[in-house]
Amino acid sequence: MIWEVFRQEEQGDYHTHCGNVHAPDREMAKQFAAIQHARRKPTNSIWVVPKDEIGELDADENSFGGVTDKSYRWAPTYKSDLDHAAEVIDSEGQQAEAEKQRGDA
Amino acid sequence: MEIDTVKERAGPREFSAADEMPLEYREAATRMIEFHANSEIMGAYLERPFIREAPSIDRKLAYSAKVQDEIGHGQLLYRAAESLGVKTREEMLDDLANGKGKFLNCFHYPMKSWPETAMIAFFVDGAAMRRQATLRRTSWEPYAHAMDKVCFEEGFHVKHGESILAELMTGSKKEQEMTQEVFEMWWPRIIQFFGPTDDKSTHHDFSADVGLKTQSNDDLRNLFLREYIPKAEKYGLEIPDEPRIRQRDDGTYEVEEGDLDWDEFFTIAKNEYEPGLGQINGRKEAQKAVQWVRDTLEWENVPEGTAKPQAAD
Ligand SMILES: [Fe+2]
Numbered sequence: 231m232i233w234e235v236f237r238q239e240e241q242g243d244y245h246t247h248c249g250n251v252h253a254p255d256r257e258m259a260k261q262f263a264a265i266q267h268a269r270r271k272p273t274n275s276i277w278v279v280p281k282d283e284i285g286e287l288d289a290d291e292n293s294f295g296g297v298t299d300k301s302y303r304w305a306p307t308y309k310s311d312l313d314h315a316a317e318v319i320d321s322e323g324q325q326a327e328a329e330k331q332r333g334d335a
Numbered sequence: 336m337e338i339d340t341v342k343e344r345a346g347p348r349e350f351s352a353a354d355e356m357p358l359e360y361r362e363a364a365t366r367m368i369e370f371h372a373n374s375e376i377m378g379a380y381l382e383r384p385f386i387r388e389a390p391s392i393d394r395k396l397a398y399s400a401k402v403q404d405e406i407g408h409g410q411l412l413y414r415a416a417e418s419l420g421v422k423t424r425e426e427m428l429d430d431l432a433n434g435k436g437k438f439l440n441c442f443h444y445p446m447k448s449w450p451e452t453a454m455i456a457f458f459v460d461g462a463a464m465r466r467q468a469t470l471r472r473t474s475w476e477p478y479a480h481a482m483d484k485v486c487f488e489e490g491f492h493v494k495h496g497e498s499i500l501a502e503l504m505t506g507s508k509k510e511q512e513m514t515q516e517v518f519e520m521w522w523p524r525i526i527q528f529f530g531p532t533d534d535k536s537t538h539h540d541f542s543a544d545v546g547l548k549t550q551s552n553d554d555l556r557n558l559f560l561r562e563y564i565p566k567a568e569k570y571g572l573e574i575p576d577e578p579r580i581r582q583r584d585d586g587t588y589e590v591e592e593g594d595l596d597w598d599e600f601f602t603i604a605k606n607e608y609e610p611g612l613g614q615i616n617g618r619k620e621a622q623k624a625v626q627w628v629r630d631t632l633e634w635e636n637v638p639e640g641t642a643k644p645q646a647a648d
């Protein structure tokens with residue numbers, strides 16, 4: 231049985247996918263995952279999920295968002311020379327980054 | 336986990352579903368997140384009519400995107416609240432419909448004219464964003480994760496709101512006057528967004544002790560005023576004489592509490608503010624109108640003992 235492994239580096243971080251292990255049951259999957267994926271990198275927690283339990287939808291069967299130009303929904307579209315609050319600047323930076331990725335795709 | 340341990344360990348993103356949290360913590364967190372979720376939904380309903388009434392196609396697109404975002408924020412937050420195991424998502428949505436669910440004071444007021452959209456999108460979203468940015472460090476991890484995504488999106492709301500404000504304040508004299516007029520109406524409400532000034536008893540309240548809240552209402556109000564008074568002035572808005580606001584030597588602000596209408600505020604807090612009942616009932620009607628959709632989707636809610644729908648049904 232294949233188990234997908236998600237690793238969380240520090241408390242409060244997201245569990246991110248880092249690979250998978252082959253194991254007969256959940257207990258063994260946890261042990262294998264700890265050895266294979268958390269032995270050398272600092273880890274706070276690991277999730278193992280049976281591969282069969284994961285539903286997947288890919289770009290061939292579905293048209294996802296984020297590919298067409300919807301500039302009206304991005305902060306950088308709205309120009310101003312105001313000194314914005316830190317969190318607005320933060321958000322705008324993250325949005326500019328996301329919009330750049332769309333350009334790269 | 337004992338409550339003392341919770342207080343000791345309290346810190347950013349410290350607790351998650353993997354921890355056994357005491358009921359007192361889970362109830363306080365549920366109350367806070369449910370209030371937040373309800374506010375997102377009620378804000379969206381308040382702004383929704385302005386998709387239709389937007390003065391241009393660009394504004395219409397932006398408004399429909401914003402309303403969609405806000406409903407999404409509500410959904411994220413109901414998930415974070417549900418993860419505490421105190422109330423189900425269904426219960427929270429039902430409470431909102433039947434008038435028991437509490438939400439932000441600003442979203443109880445009817446919104447009638449286009450210039451008011453700038454008051455919500457620039458000032459209320461701006462105030463909300465100040466608070467939300469601090470909540471990325473809340474102790475309930477699922478709440479903090481929801482705030483990551485909310486804060487990512489909110490910058491657009493505030494800047495779009497600012498763009499509406501800029502357009503109005505550089506428009507005709509009539510537009511400028513109308514904007515000043517609604518600003519005077521909304522300004523005290525926006526200041527009340529942060530609740531009453533902290534007194535000794537509420538200062539060290541439970542939510543702060545367990546790390547759910549990371550900043551006091553007073554701090555947040557200060558941060559807001561420091562940031563947004565100059566912005567309002569920059570666009571030519573005149574800050575109303577009341578409530579009187581004094582700047583202290585250390586740069587913080589003192590708001591004259593007595594100049595604000597706290598009777599109205601607390602009537603609103605009880606969902607009893609007459610002009611605002613339209614908001615609550617409108618949302619209830621909307622929930623009723625799409626009940627048939629829910630009925631076809633929510634198999635989990637089929638009462639015990641009845642046959643579950645089969646693939647052939
Ligand atoms: Fe929102």
Ligand SMILES: [Fe+2]
Binds near residue numbers: 405460489492
């Ligand atoms: Fe917003």
